Structure formats: structure tokens, C-alpha cells
Amino acid sequence: MSHFSSEDSSLDSLLRRDPRTEWIARNRLHPLHSAVASTGQGEVRGPSGLLRRNPHVIGFIGPNGIKRIDRENLSSAGLNSKKRTDEAKQTQLPLQIVENPDGYIMVVADMIGGRLTSHDKDILGLAHQLVAESNRNTVVVLVCFGESKETQFDLAGVDRLIHLTADEFEGFAPEARVAALMQVEVQYQPERWLFPDSVHGGTDLACRLAAKLGERPVAQAWQVTASTTVSRGASSSQDILRETPRILMLMEECANAIEETRHQVLPMFVDGIEQTPPNLVDQGLIAVDANAVPLAEAEFILSAGNGIHNWDQFHATALALGATEGASRVAVDDGFMPRARQVGASGTWVTARVYLAVGISGAIQHMQGIGQCDKVVAINTDVGCDMVKRADLAVIADSEEVLAELSRLAEEYSSPKKRLSINEETKNQEEKSDAA
């Protein structure tokens, strides 16, 4: 057997020509021509081993007999656009591997809603710039707290990941987080600490860490190299040029995010975090009047358009969900909502994390206004409208039914405690009546 197989392999290496298929391939009028031409389309090696491309098989003959080359892939786009986007995503970027690092750059991310913000990604990009400048075998380590929904750490430039998920880091816990960062400092002695200079906690953590370590940080840095840093001072009226310190708080768009490489995202661990009982005791978020929050910075917007007929129900649902109310231009022009509530080009450009559009088909001016929203949910009767195409979750239904169900769900969700107390009250009353 072994003898035969070795003979087979020697035969395989011989280049054998098939004159008949070659002839069919040359003859465009042959009935088997298309089949033969398509088999050779993948990879054809010439007699010298060079890769050969057949220019004649590209394209197709159009309806009036002229050869057409479809470079944009338009014909297949209409049929299965979904598949095409998947293929586009699958192009693998080169993986950057760093083994045995001799230094660390720590990036502490805000991770609003459990995902990297664009600010975080810019800082990761800056960290990689600093690594490239230093010419050393340094890795970029992302430190993040709490639950993470991020799936693309590798594309954002995270070489190593320290993910701290204990209960004490949840919610508002700056002291516990700084204690963890202090342990990271002791264990890894990072070259630099990079923080986003943001109101989401980055500045607070950086200042606490710098005060603990007794180092002078730089705030509002926007041009950073390994040796010098330019930061804003005096309420952004001055540029201060100084040596780059070890702790930096960076402004938005301080560098470009990583785009062309993938990274390893290997986990790193911190042990022995000393936790003392915190002085600051979190009492939880306070319910604020959602409509008092400025529309431009509201986190969750329930927006109404032409598809709303029952306005009382809409307002009640917004109240039950705790959403800020928005409106499309039509709803405002028709007088159902005040002008200040208009979302879009001539209204407010909103930055909500979740935008729930009810009965809005999505004029381009409206879509511009919601360009920065993370999640868009659409309730609409028209499948083909632009809002449904833009939406992450689209519901094709009459708005009135869905809103009724939504407000019922919101009330059920918010009232289990109330219900319990009501049940207890009724029990007590029963007991009392029994006693009586």
C-alpha cells in the first residue's frame, strides 16, 4: 500500500494537461463552457508555478451583448446584502502578539453601559502610540470594573485585560476601585497610567490615585508624546507644555483609535486587594424628573412621530418608563409637542444611549439628529422605512397596542415591592378583621 501511495504522490506532482477541457475553456460557444470556466476560477497555477489570472472569465455578457464587469458587486447586493456585510466583517486583521512584556501601560476605561466609549478607544490608541515611540516590549493593559458587554476588545487594541468584577466595585465605589488600582500599581509597576478626563468617573479615579501615590498628574492633556505633553489650563485658555508625567488624564480625540490590528486580550490577575469599609456609602440613584433633563443629554428618549394618535397614552408610557420625551418635526408642527422637544437637524441633536422611536419613519434630518445614539428601537407599521433599517430592534405593529403593553410591563416591573407591601397590608387588615 505504501508503495502505491508514494507512486500516487509522485504522479500528483506531474503537471497533466487535459486538452479537451482546455479546448472547451477556449470555446465560448461550447455548452459546457461556463461550467469549465467557473471551475478554474479559484486558483490556477501556470507551468512555472506562477499564479495565473484569466482576464476573460471576469464579468458577464450584458443584455445587449456587451461585456460587463461588476466591480461594486451590485447584482449580488440586492439579493443578499446581509451575507455580504458578514463577509466584509470576516476579513481578519493581523494579530499583534507581545510575549514576555517588560513594561505595562495601564488604561483605565470608563466603560459606560459596559462598553468601551470612543474616548476609551482613543486612549487605547494613544497608549499604542506611546508603546511604538518607546521601542520597548511594552503591553497595553485595559483595567475595567464591573460588568462588561464589550465583545471587541481585540480590535480596540487591548493586549492584556484586568477585569475586576467583584461586588464591591459595582455602582459608585471610588474608594474600592482606587484600592484595586493601588494593588495593580504594587503588583505590576506600570510605566504609565492613562485615564479619560471625563465626568463618568475617569477624572475622579485618576485624581484619587495620583493623590495616593503622591505624583503630579496632568489633566486635560491633548498632545502627548513619550517626552512632552501639552495640556489645557486656566479653563482651556492656555496650553501648558511639560514633561510627560506618569499619570495622565486625557481629553477626547487625543489620538486615533486602533483600526488595523487585532490584539491578544490575555487576562491578567490582581490578587490581595485590601478592601477597607468605604467612607462613602452609596444610597443609590435618585429618581429625577426625566423631562427636566435637557433633551441633548438625556440617556433614554421616547420619541413620537406621525404614527401616534393617542397622545395621553404616549405621555403616560414615557412617565412609566422614566424616559425623556422627544418628537419628530411632524408631531411638533401639528402642535402635539412643544418645539423644544424636536429631535433632528432643526431641533436638538441627541446623544441618548437608547432611542425609542414610535411612529417615526425617519426623514434624513431626523436621522442626523440621532446619529450619536447607541441603540435605536423602532415601533412602526411600515417595514421599509428608514428608521426600521437604522434600528437595532424594529417592531412592526400599531404603536397603540405596543405602548399599552410597554406601560403595563413598566408598571409591573416597578411595583413588585409595592405589591408585596399591599399584600402585607391586606393580610394585616384580614388579621385585624379576624381579631375583631
Add this chain to the structure above:
Amino acid sequence: MQPNINVVSLVSVGRHPQSGRARRAEQDGQAVELGLKLAGKALTVVHAGNAQEPVLRQYAGMGLPSLTVLAQESNCDALPVLVSFLKDKPIDVVLTGVRAESGESSGMLPYLLAEQLGWSLVPRVADIIGVQGDEVELLLALPRGQRRAVKVKLPIIASVDNAAQEARQTAFGPGLRAQFNVLTVESVVDESASRWQINAAKPRPKRLKVVKAKTAADRMKAATAKPMGSGGKIMKDETAAEKAQAIFDLLLEEKVVR
């Protein structure tokens, strides 16, 4: 009813964003306002710097009988003099702004004070709700107009956010009549800051939207296409209850419904 606590507000010289003239700093004014709400006339207002600065009269004009100035040169570090002033005094609450409007404006002063005095620091306070015994309950200002309640043991240092109550108007006459207690202190020159190069701020370049398309057709598409999501889920044939449940689950997952 005002709780019986000692409150100190730290003030600095501000800068008008358009004209660049010296003014009452916005957040420091709010810190004085919050201090007045907590302690009334008993509020101590402290400035470390030039005692002849006319802006200090604007703070005094908010209804302060007196103002304490730790006299020092403008190139000196405010931290050591403030630490020596605050140390060993029966102070419960120190209020500052989040970031100064002049100088480095790094926002580190309250943190360094808290570290050196060993007090707790509360960042970005919107309001102080009340004091019970040796505990104080505060409202923190979070982004997007949210508020968080926090309880802390006294003494504390709190930085006051823009969301706090606006500073009251200042009156010129009472400002002039207010008494200034100028204390001479041993100040330390900020050496490392003297090595910095300080220039007028250059406008930051806007980030360009670079389209990395390989073909001309792709570039055309990127320039003209409407913003599209990455093809979300479409629910068509389910019942209204199921659809609403799917939306509600998404809202819960994003933690916008609490």
C-alpha cells in the same frame, strides 16, 4: 433650619470665558452659595493668594461679613498653606469648585487636601441634603442630569458641581464693607510649575472623517449613503405582548429602566 456644623468654602480668582477678565469663579461662587445655605453667616471663606485682588470683593458681596486671605505670591503652591490653615481646626465640611478657572486647573487641590488631612472626598456635589449626627447625606451630580445620594462621615471635602444652586448676585457696597483677615503664611514656590511653557491655547484640530475605501465606488457610497445600523432584528409576526417584552428586555439590558 441650619445644622450646627463648621463650613469652609475655598475660593479662587476666576476667568471670564469670553473677555478673559478676572471674575468670581463660577463653581467657587456655587461653593460659597452652598456654604451659606449650610452655615449662614458662620461660613468661613478662604482664599490663598493676593489680598489686594478686587475679585475677592465680589465673593464678599454675596453677604459675607468677613473673608480670610492667606497672603502669598501667585507662583506659590496653595496646598501647604491651606493644609496648615485647615489642620487642627474643628471643621466639618470644606467646599471647593471642581476645577479652578486660572492656573493649571488640574482639579487636584481637593484630592490632595483630603489625602493630607485624611478626610473623605466627595466629588461633584449637587446639593447637601442634611446632617444627622456625624453623618452627612449629599446628592452627587452625575452626567446626563442624574443624581446619586451618598452618605459620608464628617469631616469631608466636597467639590461643587455646576449642577449645584447658582451663586447669588453680589452686592457692591457690602462687598466693600466686608472685613478681610489677611494672614501671613509661609508659602512654598511651585518649582515644577515654573519649568512649564505656557502659551495661549491653540485651537484643536477637528478630527477628519477619513474613509478607508479601496475603490472609488466605495468612497462614493460612504459619502452619500444614509446612516444605517448594522441590520438589526425585525419583529413582525409576533403578538403585541411579545414585541413589547422584547423592547422592554432591551431597555433592562441597557439599564435605562430602573
